[in-house]
Amino acid sequence: MIQIENLHKKFGKNQVLSHLDLHIDEGGIFAVLGPNGSGKTTLIKSILGMVVPNKGSLSVLGSSVRKNWKYRQEIDYLPQIANFPGNLKVKELIRMIKDLRQKPSKEQELITLFGLEPFLDKKLATLSGGTKQKVNIVLTFMFDSPLIILDEPTTGLDPASLIKLKELILQEKNKGKTILITTHIMQFVEEMADKIVYLLEGNIYFKGTIDDLMAKTEQNDFEHAIAAISTHTTNA
Amino acid sequence: MLKILKYSFYDLMRSRWSYVYFLFYLALGFVLLFLNQDLSKAVITLMNVIIVLVPLISTIFGVMYFYNSKEFTELLLAQPLKRTSIFLGQYLGVAGSLTLSLVLGLGVPFVLYGLFRSDAIWDFSLLLITGAFLTMIFTALAFNIALSNENKIKGFGYAVLMWLFLAVIYDGLFLLSLIIFEEYPLDSFSLVATTFNPIDLSRTLILLKLDISALLGYTGAVFKSYFGTNLGLFVSLGMLVLWTILPVWRLAYKSKRKDF
Numbered sequence: 291m292i293q294i295e296n297l298h299k300k301f302g303k304n305q306v307l308s309h310l311d312l313h314i315d316e317g318g319i320f321a322v323l324g325p326n327g328s329g330k331t332t333l334i335k336s337i338l339g340m341v342v343p344n345k346g347s348l349s350v351l352g353s354s355v356r357k358n359w360k361y362r363q364e365i366d367y368l369p370q371i372a373n374f375p376g377n378l379k380v381k382e383l384i385r386m387i388k389d390l391r392q393k394p395s396k397e398q399e400l401i402t403l404f405g406l407e408p409f410l411d412k413k414l415a416t417l418s419g420g421t422k423q424k425v426n427i428v429l430t431f432m433f434d435s436p437l438i439i440l441d442e443p444t445t446g447l448d449p450a451s452l453i454k455l456k457e458l459i460l461q462e463k464n465k466g467k468t469i470l471i472t473t474h475i476m477q478f479v480e481e482m483a484d485k486i487v488y489l490l491e492g493n494i495y496f497k498g499t500i501d502d503l504m505a506k507t508e509q510n511d512f513e514h515a516i517a518a519i520s521t522h523t524t525n526a
Numbered sequence: 527m528l529k530i531l532k533y534s535f536y537d538l539m540r541s542r543w544s545y546v547y548f549l550f551y552l553a554l555g556f557v558l559l560f561l562n563q564d565l566s567k568a569v570i571t572l573m574n575v576i577i578v579l580v581p582l583i584s585t586i587f588g589v590m591y592f593y594n595s596k597e598f599t600e601l602l603l604a605q606p607l608k609r610t611s612i613f614l615g616q617y618l619g620v621a622g623s624l625t626l627s628l629v630l631g632l633g634v635p636f637v638l639y640g641l642f643r644s645d646a647i648w649d650f651s652l653l654l655i656t657g658a659f660l661t662m663i664f665t666a667l668a669f670n671i672a673l674s675n676e677n678k679i680k681g682f683g684y685a686v687l688m689w690l691f692l693a694v695i696y697d698g699l700f701l702l703s704l705i706i707f708e709e710y711p712l713d714s715f716s717l718v719a720t721t722f723n724p725i726d727l728s729r730t731l732i733l734l735k736l737d738i739s740a741l742l743g744y745t746g747a748v749f750k751s752y753f754g755t756n757l758g759l760f761v762s763l764g765m766l767v768l769w770t771i772l773p774v775w776r777l778a779y780k781s782k783r784k785d786f
Contacts, residue, residue: 301785340603341785357782362606369604373597377537390529390605 291315291437291468292337297346299332299492306332307492310346317466319459321479324489325520330472331370333489334439337470338367350437363391368430370441376415380406380425383414387429395432403454404428420446431458438462438469444478456482476513488519495519527611527618530602534619538591544623547583551631559639565646566736569653572632573732576657577725581664582689584624588668589685591620593678603786613669613781617774621665625658632657652735656728659766663724664689666773673780696723713748720749721762724769731762 297310306329314320322330335341336348339355339362348355351364374383384397401407404424409417417425423446430438440459444452459482463469473479479486479500486503488496496503496519500512509515538544554575558568595616602612636650668685675681700719704712720726730746734755749758 335786338604340600342783359606359608362604365604367604369600374601375537375595375598377540386533387601387605390602390607 291317291351293347293349294337295347297333297336297348298344299329299336299341300344305492307336307343310493312487312494312497314468314470317463317468318484319463319469319471319482320485320487321483322470322472322487322489323479323516324495328489329492330489331441334367334441334470334472337439338362338365363393364435364437366430366433366435366438368426368438368440368443370445374414374422374425376413378414379411380414380417381410383425384429384432388432391433393433396434397428397432400428400432400458403458404451418446420448420451423447424451427455427458431462436467438467440469440471442473443471444473444475476516480512488516490519527608527615530607530612530615531618531622534591534595534616535623537595538619538623543587544627547624548627548631551628552634555632555635559635565639565644566649569646569649569736573653573729576628576653576660577729577732578693580628580657580660581693581725584621584661584664585668585685585689587624588620588665589672589682591616592669592672593681600786609781610778613673613777614774617665617669617777620669621662624661624665628657628661629654649732649736653732656732656766659770660724660728662770663766663773666770666777669777670773670780673777673784692723692725696726700726713752716748717752721765724766727762727765727769731759731766734758734762 292312292314294310294312297307297312298305299307310329310333312333322333324330332341336343337350337355339359342356350361353361355361378386388395388397401410404427406421406424406428409421409425414422414425423443427443430440443455443459447455456478459469459471463484471479471483483500485499486496487494488503496506498506500515503519504510504512504515507515507518509518554572558571559565562568562571599612599616603609632654667688671685671688672681675684700716703719704716707715720730730749733746734750737755749762752758
């Protein structure tokens with residue numbers, strides 16, 4: 291599904307990713323974790339081709355990412371902060387994305403699920419943060435792609451919507467899709483993730499299941515295990 | 527690319543500024559034609575306005591649009607679209623809608639005035655073509671500046687400086703150098719200096735066509751004696767095409783390598 295080898299990325303003098311190797315071959319939910327500034331978003335943006343790596347090779351679904359754009363047809367991406375063109379109406383935005391991707395979509399079902407009908411004729415600039423995030427979720431999940439990338443999907447959602455989002459993610463997982471999620475909410479990870487990819491200082495520090503992680507850090511609580519990684523390394 | 531062009535174009539057509547720009551040219555056209563009664567004078571006045579104002583408005587519009595559509599661009603970048611088609615589509619959307627405002631705004635009063643029955647139609651068409659070129663050139667330059675500067679204020683500053691330099695300062699420096707080096711043969715120098723500034727180039731182009739020696743100035747005279755009227759027209763049009771292609775090419779090149 292995703293093959294990354296020896297990936298390097300520098301922003302100015304700031305080395306964000308170095309010698310990063312990552313192979314994800316199977317379906318399931320992968321939580322990409324790490325402290326602030328560890329390169330999670332850069333990693334995701336490299337997969338999407340928004341960030342151009344300095345070195346290394348990256349391929350998604352068998353096709354190389356470099357100078358390629360067609361592979362994005364197979365990725366659904368939820369950006370971190372839902373920044374949409376403010377003068378568009380919700381309806382127009384959905385229609386535009388559908389027009390650009392030319393794939394069958396199930397937006398009506400999702401609009402009903404998140405109760406967005408009253409907002410369809412409103413401009414995006416007038417929506418609250420949570421509502422924008424719901425629009426963001428609709429835009430991401432309305433297509434049927436084998437790879438889904440979610441950058442902080444829970445931002446601004448109320449508890450009811452959060453439950454719906456979780457159900458949605460599980461549904462997609464049961465179709466055999468690969469789902470990458472970044473988040474800082476450990477409870478969400480514990481509940482949802484099959485595997486954890488822990489980034490630290492631009493490299494993958496740990497990849498495995500939650501149980502593996504607890505065994506490695508000798509903790510019996512997930513949140514403490516994650517915290518233990520960071521303290522462990524700063525002490526070392 | 528056509529889809530991006532379509533969305534950018536619609537987006538701009540809905541914005542108030544396109545109409546303000548259109549109405550401004552409409553008013554200018556009517557005032558000049560119906561109060562002046564002299565078509566060739568009206569064309570010259572229009573030329574002076576176009577040569578200064580079109581670059582300024584294209585520059586500011588280009589920079590503003592680029593920064594304002596940052597979110598839109600980021601949304602598009604995650605979609606299965608080629609980078610060059612995203613940026614060229616947006617560029618053509620802006621340049622296209624500005625050109626449309628210009629051509630319609632000036633064209634309507636001229637058509638009502640009875641342009642099709644007059645001899646000035648070629649002068650006038652050339653004026654519009656030059657205006658279109660200036661729009662394309664300065665929008666492209668503005669997009670380049672905005673792409674290379676993350677900081678909005680800096681980008682805006684550089685863009686306005688660029689306009690000021692090409693529209694005002696360049697001429698001053700040019701004249702100054704002519705005075706300082708007046709003892710030397712300056713024909714080829716002034717020829718080259720003119721082609722390096724799209725605004726000067728446009729002015730020479732129009733004046734060559736209008737064939738008004740009094741207004742031609744030094745460079746125009748050199749141009750004329752060097753190339754003759756027809757070849758001069760051809761060369762300056764060619765240079766304008768080059769001025770359009772180069773920034774657009776750089777825009778495509780840079781956009782492929784940028785991180786978002």
